[in-house]
Every structure is written in structure tokens, then in C-alpha cells.
Amino acid sequence: MDAEFSRPLAVGRIPARGMETVVEASDEECRRLARRFGIPGLRDLSCRYRLAPGQDGEVLAEGWLTAHVTQECVVSLEAFEDVLAESFTVRCIPAERFREDDEIDPFSIDEIPYDRDSIDLGELAAEELSLALDPYPHKPGCAIPAEFAGKEEGEPEETVRRQPFSALAELKKKQN
Numbered sequence: 445m446d447a448e449f450s451r452p453l454a455v456g457r458i459p460a461r462g463m464e465t466v467v468e469a470s471d472e473e474c475r476r477l478a479r480r481f482g483i484p485g486l487r488d489l490s491c492r493y494r495l496a497p498g499q500d501g502e503v504l505a506e507g508w509l510t511a512h513v514t515q516e517c518v519v520s521l522e523a524f525e526d527v528l529a530e531s532f533t534v535r536c537i538p539a540e541r542f543r544e545d546d547e548i549d550p551f552s553i554d555e556i557p558y559d560r561d562s563i564d565l566g567e568l569a570a571e572e573l574s575l576a577l578d579p580y581p582h583k584p585g586c587a588i589p590a591e592f593a594g595k596e597e598g599e600p601e602e603t604v605r606r607q608p609f610s611a612l613a614e615l616k617k618k619q620n
Contacts, residue, residue: 448476449489451566455503455536455558462496467565478514481574484523485514491569503536503563504553509572517583524583530576536563 451467469477469489478486489511496504509530514523534554542557556568 447564447567447570448480449473449566449570450564451569452562452564453495454562455497455501456561458495458497458503460497462494464492464494465565466490466492467569469566469569473566477570477573480570481577483513483515483577486511486573488512489569489573491565491572493565498535500541501538501561504533505536505563505565505568506533507531507569507572509569509576511573513577515578515581517586518580519586519588520583522583522586524581526581528573528576530572532572534568536568 449467449469453465467490469486471487474486474489477489478484489509491507491509494506498504509528509532511528513526513528515526516523532554534556536556536558538561539557539559542555556571558564
């Protein structure tokens with residue numbers, strides 16, 4: 445299957461001083477990505493890159509991604525519009541040199557393998573977009589109904605909050 449949003453760039457075309465480029469998804473590519481991500485809509489997906497070549501075929505890619513997304517509220521099931529603006533930094537490594545580490549350092553730069561001497565900037569933007577999407581989107585102003593939130597109608601939020609182990613403490617009291 446073809447990638448929904450593909451913009452390959454030959455690593456050899458990146459000058460030693462680095463370069464900047466922008467990739468933008470067409471309306472059809474946005475529709476295909478929306479299907480892939482299971483969201484009602486996506487438009488105006490754009491990503492600006494600053495690319496800097498490193499040693500042994502490595503490329504440092506800094507990206508600034510923007511998109512308009514339509515998501516479905518997990519509470520009301522209503523569709524709503526949102527604007528995403530994310531920045532990211534990844535190190536692109538030739539696939540033959542890429543190793544999956546068992547221990548992942550959450551503070552290190554993500555490493556992404558690439559094949560055949562080209563980096564797909566469109567797919568990289570799509571992957572970063574998927575990470576930026578809220579897995580439990582809430583429409584602004586939408587709240588969980590009181591009967592499902594475990595509190596009485598009109599009860600202040602502060603009285604509902606429980607300490608993480610309070611249920612275990614209550615269970616222990618009942619057993620004694």
C-alpha cells in the first residue's frame with residue numbers, strides 16, 4: 445500500500461550547511477490520513493523542517509507541524525475542530541545502522557531509521573501528527589455528567605478527589 449502522505453528527500457541532496465524545507469498535504473492526502481488515524485477530519489497539514497547532515501548518513505531533523513483536525517469528543521460523541529501545533533526533533537539513521545535499544549532514555553532524541561538513502565518527510569510528519577493527537581479528546585466546555593463522574597449533582601470537584609490508595613485503605617478497614 446502506498447503511504448498516505450509521502451515526500452521522499454534524498455539524503456545526498458542535503459547540503460553540508462543544512463537546509464530548510466516545507467511539506468504540505470493535499471486535500472486527498474489529508475482525507476487518507478484522517479482515515480488512517482480514525483478521526484472525522486484533517487486539513488491544512490503542514491510541516492516546516494530544518495535538516496542538518498551528520499556523520500555516517502545521519503540527519504538531524506527539527507520540525508514544526510501544524511494541522512486543523514476534527515475529532516470526536518469522548519464524552520458527548522460530538523465532532524469538534526481543533527488546531528494542533530507541535531515541534532519535534534528526531535535523528536534519522538540509515539536502516540542498516542539502526543538498533544532498537546532495550547533501555548529507552550526518555551530525554552534522548554528519538555532515532556528513526558530510513559531506507560534507500562532517502563527520508564520520507566511526509567511520513568515523518570504523519571507519525572508526529574499521530575503522536576500529537578489526543579487519544580481521549582474532549583470538546584471544549586464538555587464535562588462528564590455527574591452520574592458518571594462518581595459525584596452528586598452540584599457537588600464541588602474537590603470533595604470527589606480521592607487519594608490513589610484510599611480505596612485500598614477503606615478495604616483494609618473493613619477487613620479489620
